[in-house]
Amino acid sequence: MTANEPESPEAEPSGITVLDVDDCTALLGSTPIGRVAFVHRGHLSVFPVNYAWADDTVVFRTITGEKLSVAKEFSDVAFEVDEWDTQNRSGWSVLVRGVAEPVTEWAEVERLEQLDLVPWAREEWRRMWVRIVPSEITGRRVP
DSSP, rough: OOOOOOOOOOETTTSOOOOHHHHHHHHTTTSSSEEEEEEEETTTEEEEEEEEEEEEEEEEOOTTTTHHHHHTTTTTEEEEEEEEHHHHHHEEEEEEEEEEEEEEOOHHHHHHHHTTTOOOGGGGGEEEEEEEEEEEEEEEOOO
């Protein structure tokens, strides 16, 4: 399923439900932590980030380093969020595939600053913004 194709939830033989894009985007707005994954200099990296779902994109703050380098290269990335109830063996997962890009236009930075997205790590070290523009959004729910 892509971000442009509405699709109704379907149950797989395992009982796992495939989520439609609307359900996925609602879940993207429901949790503050996700994981961004990318290949940089030949190595796969996965980092937790606190983020926001804004204007149908994932945005997060960062510093100079791998995540910003990948964004400056407009590289392909994956972003994943989930929630699990281990006692009831249920949960959901949403995967966003897309391109990372730095947010450099001052008006856009000012608008993102209004999101009140405060980094968990020292804020003064996280002045730059990265946006992930989705090319595909998929999700699944375990009942």
